[in-house]
Amino acid sequence: MKKKINLQFMFISAVGILLTFCLSTVIFYELFKSEVVDELKTYADVIKETQSYDQILQGEYDPDVDDLRITMIKKDGKVFYDSFADAKKMENHANRQEVRQALKHGNGKAIRTSDTLDKNTFYYAVRLDDGNILRVAKESRSIWSVFIKVTPAILILIFVILAISKMLSDVLTKSLLLPIEQMSENLDHLEDITTYKELMPFINTIQEQHKNILMNAKMRQEFTANVSHELKTPLTAISGYSELIQNGMTNEEETIRFAGEIHKSAKRLLTLINDTIRLSQLDTSEQKVIYEAIDLYKIAEDCVNMLKFSAENHGITISIHGTNAYLEGNKEMLEEVVYNLCDNAIRYNNEGGKVDVTVKPVKGKIYLCVEDNGIGISKEHQERIFERFYRVDKSRSKSTGGTGLGLAIVKHIIQQHGAHMELTSEKGKGTKIEIEFSKSR
Template sequence: MGKRDDKRLKKVINLEFIIFSLVAIAVTMVLSTFIFYEVYKAEIIRDLKGYAEVFKNTGDFDADDTGVYASVDTNDLRLTLIAPDGSVLYDNQADETSMQNHLDRPEIAEAFENGDGQVIRKSETLNKSTYYYAILLKSGRVLRIARETNNVISMFLAAVPVMLVVMAILVCVTIIVTHYLTRNILKPIEQMANSLDDDTHIVAYKEMRPFIDMIQKQHADIVKSSQMRQEFTANVSHELKTPLTSISGYSELIETGMATEADVHHFATEIHKNSNRLLTLINDIIRLSELDVSEDAPLMEKIDLAVIARTATDMLAINAEKNSVTLSYDGSHGYIYANKMMMEELVYNLTDNAIRYNNKNGSVDVSVKAEDGKVILRVKDTGIGIPKEHQERIFERFYRVDKSRSKSTGGTGLGLAIVKHIVARNNAQLDMDSEPGKGTDIKVTFDAYREDEQ
């Protein structure tokens, strides 16, 4: 991560934190205003109810003397006394004689019916709300107490300046905190970017450890893959260069006339042998590349591994005879769900490899056996064997235990690498038992075919 990218990332994170904080602060303040207003409403109604209970208990409004009504300390409250027929007997802020019948008012009707009633009426033009509470007196009259106050909109508008100041302070705090948090969040990532191969200097909080471990694992895989590609490219170049050099050298001797008539036949034989080796090598490289690149699932079908093994041994019988190796097949039907072409390659490569690296008058035994829901392909030889230290690497590309012998037998060093890929692509298991001087025994185990696999 470059310094410019690092600054840009920090800027983006800071900006997103600030925007999120602003939205959160604004939403919180708006919600707080509405919650406060609801609490405020409940408090006003409680106060009005308290006043009403006091006035009811004094009995002042049960009398018929309006002078008594006027002497009551109203504390900026509006008091209205309503007779049982709905007519207004007294109002401390209006002329009761000109007032309409109040029997249809909700709080009055509720008070006559239930003993008390309440309602809030809003004035859209004045941004005001009037809170009414009515209580039924002992005399059968209803006393209504009212108080006018600001509604939620006016309260919110009144609080806007204070809210803006608070928001400005919170934004400043958010910028400082965000800068600190961003720096701490990105610090392990910056350290990791500078030292992916060594995590001893990465100081990360535990929540980031799985992320860092995953990145480092991916980095290690990429490095390993890159090294393998470089090694593969170098090996391919070397392997191709050897037969091409031989072909070029022999053909040049023939072209310049430096070769005798007896040499021409020998040189032609060598050119033919190296050409075949070159074709085999190229075909193996192409096939391995196809297995590497292809992500599509291979075409799977029900196949009899015994038929494929029998066909492969028949094809390689002449080759075995040329190498003075006895090739035999023994087995019974073994049905598996796999890719037919890959199975042909698998058996052919294992058998061909066993013939190439065998001793004179040695033997190769190929067998297929079905048991306990498994089908086992076995290729056993009496060849040179593989030392213990080489057995883990024998399936690597171009890896050879005995390089001189491999080239003399025409091996490309890719056969077992192809085998490894095919085993993996067909969900099989490969086991090898080998000892120098005694031979090699390779077993490939497949799940037996089931009707529900289609």
């Protein structure tokens, strides 16, 4: 990256130098041409005012200027005097640009380039009182000859400037990349890095991502430890009971009881594995979630009917209220949401308690509420109950067969559907979980 920045910096410097040189050369040459023409005009006006024609024709006029060429031309274009050439051998000048302008307007000028000599000749002509034309001329290098002459100096200048640019670009690049290098070496203390304000959004993003990575790594580590612990408990029970039965250390009544415990632990183990797999799928699944128009009330109604037998076994009354409520969502996921919320409301309730499920449209949104009058949740636990494997009462969770993953699954699905969830609970009085869905995504 440093090399690339240096090369780009030097390239820009070189282009800037060349463009500046070319532009300056053109501008200065244009000024030079203007000065030469003005100078010729001055000479012509002086000759005209002093009327030194006889001196010119006799070759006695000294303009006190090197290389000044004086030409006298008749009205018809015939040259009758030239200070640099034999006038008799010169062609008619009637069609020369400066002569035509002088005959018509009183004065004229022209610049002609000699490709052979690589020079420009500047001409200025003025019409005299007798109608003849006085023309003065002077040779000068062309712009290309000027350019070629100064090229060595320009090349040396370019080399010097590029060398300076290289040193400056090294310093600037180092100062530019220093905060980034410091970040790569010390991601845990980005706030201690001194940098420029333009880089702050980038640093804040990196810092946030780094914190998220560390948090996710910690969560995965805790999740792995929790899974291992949760799997160990039923596996230990299965192993212990089966070993007793295998060694013939139980009577018929104990064998039946231990077999029941093995079945219960196996069922709990299977539920735990299924919930773990499901949560992992929600975390990492790359499959596109299919959303369709569904009736949330119908999903809740089917769930309530399915759980009525379980509720009766726990001495709980479960009922549903509301009306049809259509939204765009994933049917299987929303079935999981309603089932987990209702199953929790039944598990963590008191005998003789009740669970009320409400689904209805409210102010352009779809409202789902699962409320119970069970054991409730104290305030210090309410913020954490959606964490994986978090349990308010671990002994009760194990006795009711809870895995501690149901509400984590609910939270994940709710987030995927862009819904808003709110928990209201009071210890000993019950829990209410309300969710608001948009009708369309």
